[in-house]
Amino acid sequence: MLMFDRRDWEMRVAGAGCSVCSPTFAATDQGRVALLPSGPAVLQDDAAFRGYCILYFRRHVVELTELTAAERHILADDLARLAAAVQACCRPTKLNYASLGNEVPHLHWHVIPRYPDDGWWGRPIWLRPACEKRPLPPAEYAHLRDQLRRVLETS
Ligand SMILES: [Zn+2]
16 A cells, blocks of 8 residues: 655645656657547557546646536546547447546546456456556557547547
8 A cells, every 4th residue: 555645745736746747748649649628638558458548637637626617518528539439449348437646646537448358347447456467569559549549530
């Protein structure tokens, strides 16, 4: 279990050292499938949950409650659009949606396709030990990223 360090947490909540706000994150578009009105959507490299994407909000906020009503509506639309693209490209049995933020306190949403043979069906993916995570073959990852980009460009 991670120990809670209040000072470190408060600095990160304020945005100090935020990995999502860093210039490196903005410059990296390797896994980016779209820059949606609410922020960038990034494909994760995970073979068990093929098509798993994270949508990061475009500015540093921690909680959904910090958004204006207009921002919440845009975010909900973008989440649905991203989910539809994942459905179209990957045909999952179910989608999971999650926003945790107690590791990276910058508002982001996980869109996780679930498959009966993903190894964790019926359970949250965070129960999977990190050592069990496997990447997709590089060519398959690139193909899926491009496929998602195309679907999002036309949706
Ligand atoms: Zn941030």
